[in-house]
Amino acid sequence: MNRSMTVLAAALGLVLAAGTAAVPAAAATTQGYTPSAGIAANSSEDANNKAFFEAVMKSARAKQAANPYLAAVTVTYDASSAPTFRTVISQSASIWNSSVGNVQLRSGTNADFRYYEGNDSRGSYASTDGHGRGYIFLDYAQNQQYSSVRVTAHETGHVLGLPDHYSGPCSELMSGGGPGTSCTNPYPNATERSRVNSLWQYGLANAG
Ligand SMILES: [Zn+2]
Helix, strand or coil: CCHHHHHHHHHHHHHHCCCCCCCCCCCCEEEECCHHHCCCCCCCCCHHHHHHHHHHHHHHHHHHHHCCCCCCEEEEEEEEECHHHHHHHHHHHHHHHHHCCCEEEEECCCCCEEEEEECCCCCCEEEECCCCCEEEEEEHHHHHHCCHHHHHHHHHHHHCCCCCCCCCCCCCHHHCCCCCCCCCCCCCCHHHHHHHHHHCCCCCCCCC
């Protein structure tokens, strides 16, 4: 991440870092792994924040145009609060990094998003703006019932901007728990890869 991207990331952090609790702040939407998760989208997005976010995005695109070296964005994650899932988080990142070119995931400090673990009757979920920020919660029970790498890659897909599509087949990552516990495919399909590349083609994910 070069200096201008770092400045932008800091600006985005100011927009989105409202209210930190045990599981921190986040984001415009919360999406789970199964349709029964019962997690409703948080539509309380502040219009002023949205306007500011879009202004930042516009600035980012202008800088991108002026700097063709910004071919791919690196989104940094912190897995230190999900030690049980260290290996699957690493596998999930490798899967995404080999699947898409316009955005890459890297473990590190000063992270854009974090993984947490614990017990939650709603299962696993991502609370994210879809632009690389927010957090992922990994539920112990659900990760034993379903393929843990698939769950983790699915939730990471939300951070990269993909929505749920529970009615899809097992070959689709964002079908989540829809195809049942026997589905272990952790890879996004061609359509999902293309969607993420498209969302990140300006360096930062498209707003809205
Ligand atoms: Zn989901």
